[in-house]
Amino acid sequence: MKKIKNILLSALVIGSSGLHSYTNATEVQIQTVLGNINVALFDEATPETVDNFLLYVNSGTYANTVFHRSVPSFIVQSGGFAFNGTVPPDPIPTNPPVINEPEFSNVRGTIAMAKLGGDPNSATSQWFINLNDNSANLDVQNGGFTVFGQVIGDGMEVVDAIAALPIFSQGGVFSELPVRNFTQADANNGVAVGGDNLVIVTDIVIVNDVVDSNPDITPIENTRINPPSPPPTTGNDGGGSSGGSIPLFAVSSLFFAAVLRRFKVL
Template identity: 55%
Template sequence: MIKTILTISTAALMSFHAAATVVEIRTNMGNISVNLFDQDTPETVENFLEYVNSGAYANNVIHRLEPGFVVQGGGFTYNNVLPLDNVATGTPVTNEPELSNVRGTIAMAKLANDPNSATSQWFINLDDNSQNLDVQNGGFTVFGQVIDDGMTIVDEISELPRFNLGGAASSIPLIDYTAADASNGVEPDENNFVLITDIVVTDAAAETNPDLNPVPNTLIDSSGGGDPTPPSSGGSSGGSLNPLALLFVALSVVAFRRRVKA
């Protein structure tokens, strides 16, 4: 009996859940569906959905592209004039580096040397960045995964030419804009930016895409890369039951049954 419970506890420790909210990042290059990992990163998902539900991501732009690395958004909006406007941000969210920064995952951006500084900005991993991002700055919190054909759109964005508009937009991808335009002082507009018209919830069910198997971050604990705070049990779908709690419950049941038989 105890051996069985230990096996179950070990499996619970090593597994991650795909129960999630699904959102759609709607852009002028196509829509990107993302499965959020509510159970494994509850505080981060809750934080992200607060920005989604407030409309903060309307007219947002993809302001950073690093080919073979990431595309990044969530920080700036275009309101028909330059410079870009900052997204109003709230209280930073507690870091939850439970999952790995592999290709196709979405994670939170944050300030250097401050693991718990993420607010509105996020990025999509274009490649397997786990060796770097799973341990750097306390580990970057992966809170979702691009699904369906969303990475086709992300890859198309990653192939756009980049330009330096200054500040955080020093590596911004632009559509139908050339080096000659930049040299001649042509100001990019809504036809040139990769615009996010909105991010909306398309499926708020507690159980979605159960076949997804997010990759756990196994590097953070062995690397000395930070002191991550474990995920809380709050959030839209709750957290997993601690394996030690499972063992305690099981042993309690065994003891109770022995007393009954006696």
């Protein structure tokens, strides 16, 4: 009977704590010419987005891609173009778009999917890392941008190093291209940006495929796109009762109390 009681009490705790376990995460490593960035992915809360991202990872599509966009105090972006010996880089092949999953907030250190303007469900391969708290903008813009992971360890040091690089325009989508070992004097003298100047992602690999491998990550929920429901209004019956249905916790408590009485373990 003691075993039954423990099982039921554990189930009660799970039932009252919500549907998602936000600590579950596969860990990947974004390997760049400036250092490695480890990222914990939110497998359970944003499953479609993570599956889509890992499809590119496992196929090797992200190898030799570049950080093609850097916006100071905002984001650095990659996942769309590969260096194949020429500048500007070439677009990578993409899979069908993935459904939007704006569960988490675009705060500093999170990784999110880029997408087309005016189409919430248009993300394919491109992703970006938030340099600052961009939640007021990106949590609601275009249906909210899907945050699907969080940089861990000292990864933001590498991200900040990329963000600190000078930015030069190469036209089109490369108008905010971060470059290294390249100066304004070089540009003035007609020196062309080459492969040695690009911030290349040599590969992205899975370093830990255990889903609960990062129990200490603390993602912040996106409450701007899905604000919490208002509290139930007070009824007019003079007794101060609330309208609406019985809370889940109350139902769970009544149910488990009844079961425990049935087994006489209270």
